[in-house]
Each structure stands twice: as structure tokens, then as C-alpha cells.
Amino acid sequence: MRRLAWLAVFPLLMAVTAAPEGRCTWVGDVAHLGVGPDTITLIGVEARDAGPCAAPGLVFLRQLALDKPVRVERDVEARDPAGGMLAYVYLADGTLLNERVIAAGYARVGPMGANQAHAGELVAAQLAARSERLCLWSGERKQPGKPEVVRGIRPLGGGGGGPRPILPPPQLPPLPNPRGPR
Numbered sequence: 664m665r666r667l668a669w670l671a672v673f674p675l676l677m678a679v680t681a682a683p684e685g686r687c688t689w690v691g692d693v694a695h696l697g698v699g700p701d702t703i704t705l706i707g708v709e710a711r712d713a714g715p716c717a718a719p720g721l722v723f724l725r726q727l728a729l730d731k732p733v734r735v736e737r738d739v740e741a742r743d744p745a746g747g748m749l750a751y752v753y754l755a756d757g758t759l760l761n762e763r764v765i766a767a768g769y770a771r772v773g774p775m776g777a778n779q780a781h782a783g784e785l786v787a788a789q790l791a792a793r794s795e796r797l798c799l800w801s802g803e804r805k806q807p808g809k810p811e812v813v814r815g816i817r818p819l820g821g822g823g824g825g826p827r828p829i830l831p832p833p834q835l836p837p838l839p840n841p842r843g844p845r
Contacts, residue, residue: 684735687728687752693720693770695747696728698735704747705761706738707785709773716798720769728752728760738778751781762788768797 689697693710696703713720734753743749752760759781764770766788775782793800 685732687731687733690721690725690729693717693724693764694773696724696752698733698752701735702747703735703750703752704743704745705764706749706751706778707772707775707782708761708764708770710764710770713769713799716769719798720764720767723767723769724760724764727754727758727763731755733760736780738780740777749778759784761785765789766792768792768795768799768801771799 685699687696687698691697691702693713694705694708696705710717710720732755735748736751736753738749738751740749754760754763761781762784765772765785772782772785772789775785792798
């Protein structure tokens with residue numbers, strides 16, 4: 664009986680964890696695109712206040728992904744509040760699309776929640792785009808001596824009472840067994 668129950672549940676589990684591969688069928692803006700029947704929201708890509716960079720960013724994303732094969736990778740949280748699939752999207756050459764859009768300056772690093780698999784790469788891409796003054800960062804003037812803050816992430820040694828950096832959990836040694844060795 665348990666085997667029959669498992670066989671009934673297994674396809675449902677596969678539907679939740681399987682990541683679609685296919686062609687990018689449409690691009691809505693710099694943070695949303697379609698792969699097959701799914702609407703994909705790029706994890707960590709925030710383009711709501713892109714302003715004059717929205718149109719060039721859309722053209723950029725369409726040139727990179729539209730009608731091209733892509734691979735979708737999910738993280739911890741599966742869906743955004745609107746029901747779109749949260750994912751990292753890879754182009755056929757292995758380029759992480761989420762990172763590429765941010766590195767070009769067409770989007771900022773946005774809230775990622777529990778989806779932290781590529782947070783370091785996305786933050787590094789934003790810092791590089793910012794230092795090169797690409798699109799979103801073209802009119803910004805950096806103040807000397809002031810640490811850069813990326814959406815609540817402050818570089819180590821930044822000082823001040825601001826937000827703490829988001830760091831991976833430390834690797835701790837296993838706790839000793841209170842009952843002694845087995």
C-alpha cells in the first residue's frame with residue numbers, strides 16, 4: 664500500500680522540483696521572461712526603478728535570451744508573490760543571465776529572501792557596474808570615504824551602526840556527544 668501511495672506522490676514531487684529547460688519565448692521586462700509555459704522571475708534582479716535604463720535593458724535582455732535555449736535553476740523559494748517561478752537562468756554558453764543583467768547596469772540587486780545561492784556573484788556584479796558607472800549608476804557620484812551599501816549589505820570593515828552584511832553560516836565542528844563515544 665505504501666508503494667502505491669509513493670507512486671502517486673512521486674510525479675507531484677518531480678513537478679515541483681524539476682527545472683524547465685527550453686527556449687525563452689518572451690521577455691516582459693528586465694526581471695521577467697517566459698520559458699515554455701512558465702513565467703520566470705529572475706532571482707535577485709530588481710528593475711522597478713530603472714527609469715531611462717528600462718528600454719535599453721529590455722533590448723539587451725531580448726538580444727541575449729529571446730528565442731534562445733536556456734536552462735532554469737531554482738533555489739529555496741519556488742514562487743514570487745505574483746505566482747511567477749523564482750529562478751536563475753543560464754544561457755547555452757553557461758552565462759548566468761541574472762548576473763549579466765546586473766553587471767551591465769540595467770538592474771539592481773533586489774531582495775532575495777532565502778534564495779542566496781548566487782548572492783555573492785550578484786552583489787559583485789552590481790559593485791562592478793557601479794564602479795564603472797554603467798546605466799543605472801551613470802549619474803551617481805561616489806562620496807570618498809563612505810562605504811558602498813548594496814540593498815542592506817555593507818562590506819566588512821564598513822563600520823557604523825547600519826545593516827549587517829549577509830554572510831553564509833559559519834562551518835562549525837560537530838558538537839561532542841554528551842553520552843561519550845559510541
